[in-house]
Amino acid sequence: MQKSLSQMYAASSTIPLSHLLSYPDMRSICQLQVEQLATQLPSIAVWSVYNDLDRGKSRIVADYRQEQLSSYSEISYLESELWWVDSLPALQLSKLAIAATPYNAYVFPLCQQGSHPEYLLVLSYQPLSVFQQQCVEQSAQLLSHYLALYKEYSRQKAEIQLLEQAVQRCEHQIRNPLALIALYAENLRLSLPTGAGQEQAKVIGETVQKLSSNLKSLVYCGQQAKLQITSCDLRLVLAESIQDLQPWLEQKQLHILYPNTPIILAVDRWQLKQVFDNLLSNAISFSPEGGTISCHWQIFRNEAIFQVRDRGPGVPLEALEQVFAPFYTQRLGGTGLGLAIAKKIILDHRGSLWVDNLLEGGAQFSFTLPC
Template sequence: MYAKQLTYYYPSDCVRIVYHESGFQKHQELVQYFQDEPAFSPQELAYLKSESWLDNFPHVFEVHEFKLTEMPDYYCYICVIGYRNSQPEYIQIVTNESLSKNLQVRLKDSAIILSQYIELYSENLHQKSEIQLLEHILHKAGHQLRNSLALIGLYAHNLYLQLTDTSSQKKAMFIHENVKKIDSNLTEMLSCGQGVKLNIVPQDLKEIVAESIKDLQPIIHQKQLKINISEISTILLLDKLQIQQVFDNLISNAIHFSPKLGEININWHTFQEEVLIKISDRGPGIPPEEIQKVFNPFYSRRVGGTGLGLTIAKKIVLDHQGNIWAQNLSEGGAAFSIILPRKKY
């Protein structure tokens, strides 16, 4: 589609876009001809693809003209958008007219836009690859954990039936009930990882946040933390069970890294089509060299952490057509921001 748009702007016979796509060792190419212009012959296309005419390696985002010795009737302009695997990615314009300076500037601008698009596209593919890996790991780990939990639950129940002392029976039942709770949480986590259909219904964002805070009250009181949340109720179309996991994880992390007598702020701002939610603490922040890793599977800054909480949170937000990112605050501490759409998707 982008190559087709470029043919509208330039007096070109042909536009070639050469780029690298994740998952492919070789560069890919798109070829688009101007309106009703006849296609180049297989020999001409092979010549362009061979890059034998590329007698030097231009700087990124600089437009260069090249001689096509085997296609002498044409002008050739390229603008490199980057180098990957020691090979250039570029836009090539093949035309029977020379490009004016204004059109060369436009070609440079087009290359910059295309470069940004390719980076976003590559990042999206990378995220999907990470999510698929996580789904595979969750499925495998879930199967093994369920077998162990079933045995623990069975033995705890049999122990309860055999014991006569009331105090011991209560302990055995406590074990049995908590095994059931862990199994239920595991089911929810695996359902999230396997990308089940979202149960989307209108939900009050403030109530979801308040419920997460209520569940975490013991450790909040222990550290004597002050929690500030927005007073405005905002209705969003959400899967409550999954979004609850997101807030449970983010608020739990904020509590963990907050100093005693610290403060946590949970605010949201409503825009026409989306809501921006921000959860910030006054802890030590995230090491700058690690801030891009916090959503990676098995990365954890918490001792004993699984490194899956933030990865799962990101997947849930992406499933809701939203976005999530982390940043350090200039005044100290870290913040996690979430964008969720307001309209139905």
């Protein structure tokens, strides 16, 4: 489960949240942490190794204090990773036993498992104190959190690319036959006398319209971002979404609570309304009759944080990693595109969108936008 913004920010005040939660730059984050540790510790060398998913190979980011090196043999041995064993405890700092050397080596595996080692390593003459080891662990934990975000972003990026390819192949093959069916269904409806036949032709036409609407959503989900950025009050955008959903809210006797304070950001107004539409529709669908949906926002450092909470059954644990995947849905009659589109819009705005289950029941969808 993703850590809260305050928890992640507290781990290192040197890294802006916008870097942590938007477009990943794993190398820059590793470089920052490595350089910071190299200046804070009596280190000879500090380096981090992670799998560069764009290049398909391991990347090392290092800081060597060459003036303190008496021999490069230990460095070469450590870089060779011949010392690596799968039994090293993940997400925990361990001291390596290196025979016949004056150096002390500490390693922190950054993930539970993987085809290639990913870790943070510190080499020093003197053993690290408890406080110094805690500094290493804190930096390594931040790298571990960010590595998970980096992998999740890459997975989502691959899904979007796959979706784009599918859209390009099938859009024209589907759109033209649908238009033809709609035309013939309307002609048939007009030519038939009032009765069952005319009603069936009408149902065909309405079904085609729904399919065309779903196709439009699919095409949008696969398009590159074309943002029309303007400064707007998102409180008013939310109010507009609530107004559009009012018939459904009245039907289920639901109330939506939100702050009366404005929050003005530079965004694509129409696209952010889609985000609110999709998140509120999801909350309404799973909320019990007579319940309450709560919306909150606040500014934290250089991020605006939005939350939409419902009092429904929550998201099954096995579905937490899939709710934003295209075509995945637990809503009766849902297309599985609403949350995928919302995720894409927030990513296009260099933000992040995720979901948590609340201890008191229900689900909370949260997203960030840069200020």
